[in-house]
Amino acid sequence: MNLLSPLIFISSLSFLAYGITYFTSTRMKSEFKRFGLEKIGTLTAVLQLLGAVGLLVGLKYPPILLLSAGGLTVLMLAGIAVRIRVKDALWVFIPALFYLVINAYIFSYVATYGLNPV
Numbered sequence: 053m054n055l056l057s058p059l060i061f062i063s064s065l066s067f068l069a070y071g072i073t074y075f076t077s078t079r080m081k082s083e084f085k086r087f088g089l090e091k092i093g094t095l096t097a098v099l100q101l102l103g104a105v106g107l108l109v110g111l112k113y114p115p116i117l118l119l120s121a122g123g124l125t126v127l128m129l130a131g132i133a134v135r136i137r138v139k140d141a142l143w144v145f146i147p148a149l150f151y152l153v154i155n156a157y158i159f160s161y162v163a164t165y166g167l168n169p170v
Contacts, residue, residue: 086138096127
């Protein structure tokens with residue numbers, strides 16, 4: 053069984069939820085303020101939403117899948133760096149690490165094999 057499609061759907065649905073939650077939850081906005089990044093909170097949420105949609109559109113157009121998975125990987129790498137900078141506990145940035153690994157896998161798989169199952 054090809055693991056790629058389930059990972060794309062998991063990542064896409066998660067980033068849709070995270071992006072929407074930023075606009076509906078004061079908690080998410082307060083986290084960006086705690087990080088000292090309140091000015092880029094909206095940008096980050098929009099990038100999450102674009103990445104999520106791009107993963108799904110990328111099932112039909114692989115270059116968009118590559119761009120989206122690569123962008124979300126970089127976004128999660130930045131998220132981990134911020135969590136380290138503010139000295140959060142390891143367990144707090146495990147979700148970012150999880151999504152970094154998923155999207156890096158999607159990116160590398162599609163870059164190597166395309167959407168063809170191996």
